[in-house]
Amino acid sequence: MRVSSILFVFIVETSVKAAKTATRASSFAGSTTAAIFPPVGADTAANSLFPNPSVVGYAGPTITGDEAAVLQTAPAAPFVDSVFPLVEPQPLEAAPTASFDILTHLGSLSPFRSLPPTTFGVINASAVVPDDCTLTQVHLLHRHGARYPTIGANEVAAAVHAAATSEEGFEATGPLKFLNTWTYKLGAEILTPFGRSQMFNLGMGFRVKYGELLKEATELPVFRTLSEGFNKFPLSY
Known part of the structure; x- marks a missing residue:
């Protein structure tokens, strides 16, 4: 009976220690990872599956369609409301509601979306050019698209990694347990x-x-720009 009790205590203590070890933050928690392309060791030499552009062939000249003028001719202005392929974050516990979209409440980090014409209080406003008017020129002042944070903005990650690699280490539990392997x-x-x-x-x-x-x-x-962001604009204009 005593042997059984000792064995039981040993198993329980071992299980508890194993559980603690399993949830303890990994030494890489909070570290920075990045992608490298082509992968190290990948064969980038030319081969028959990827022939030189000169032998691919040229279909000859083709006709481009006439220029569009949507704001001058269409009955309504285009409306930007898609953030594809982003997925709206969901609360950890509360059920998502259709009335609150967190992507529209992130300040300067919110993806660009069109606003209703009357947003700023102008009654019957519209982006469509009136029938008795003609559009003659357009000016665009625009910042960059979504970008990665400024260098040095990962203080939280650095703090997590410092704690994970310290002698004491740390153990995140509950809603923050993802930090153990983050x-x-x-x-x-x-x-x-x-x-x-x-x-x-x-x-x-x-x-x-x-x-x-x-x-x-x-x-x-x-087209005038000092950033990488606007360089993508002329590619599709």
């Missing part, structure tokens, strides 16, 4: 893939809305 996956400064798509789509949208202005232009459009 790593910081954000880059710095440059556009995110979603940010690049924002700028590309912005250029495409401007061409569709105002492209007809180019037919009467005597000078080429002026």
Whole structure:
């Protein structure tokens, strides 16, 4: 009986220690991870599956459609309300509600969306050009698309990693238990893939809305930028 009791205590103590070991933060918690492409060791030499552009073939000249003028001719203005392929974050405990969209409450970090024409109190406002008016020029002042944080903005990740690699270590529980194996996956400064798509789509949208202005232009459009962000705009304009 005593042997059984000792064995039982030993098993319980061992299980508790194992459980604590399993939930203790990993030494890599809070560390920064990044992708490298092409992967180290990947064969990037030319092969028959990827022939030189000169032998791919050329279909010959094709006709481009006429320039569009959506804001001058359409009955309604285009409305941006998609954040594809982003997925709206959900609360940890409370059930999601259709009346609250957290992506529209992130201040300067919220993805771009069109606002109703009457947002600023102008009654019967519309982005569509009135029938008795003609659009002659357009100016765009725009910041970059979604980008990674500024260098040095990962203080929280650095603190988590410092605690995880300290002699004492740490153990996160409850809603924060994900920190035990969490790593910081954000880059710095440059556009995110979603940010690049924002700028590309912005250029495409401007061409569709105002492209007809180019037919009467005597000078080429002026694109001026000091950032990587706006460089994606002309690619689709």
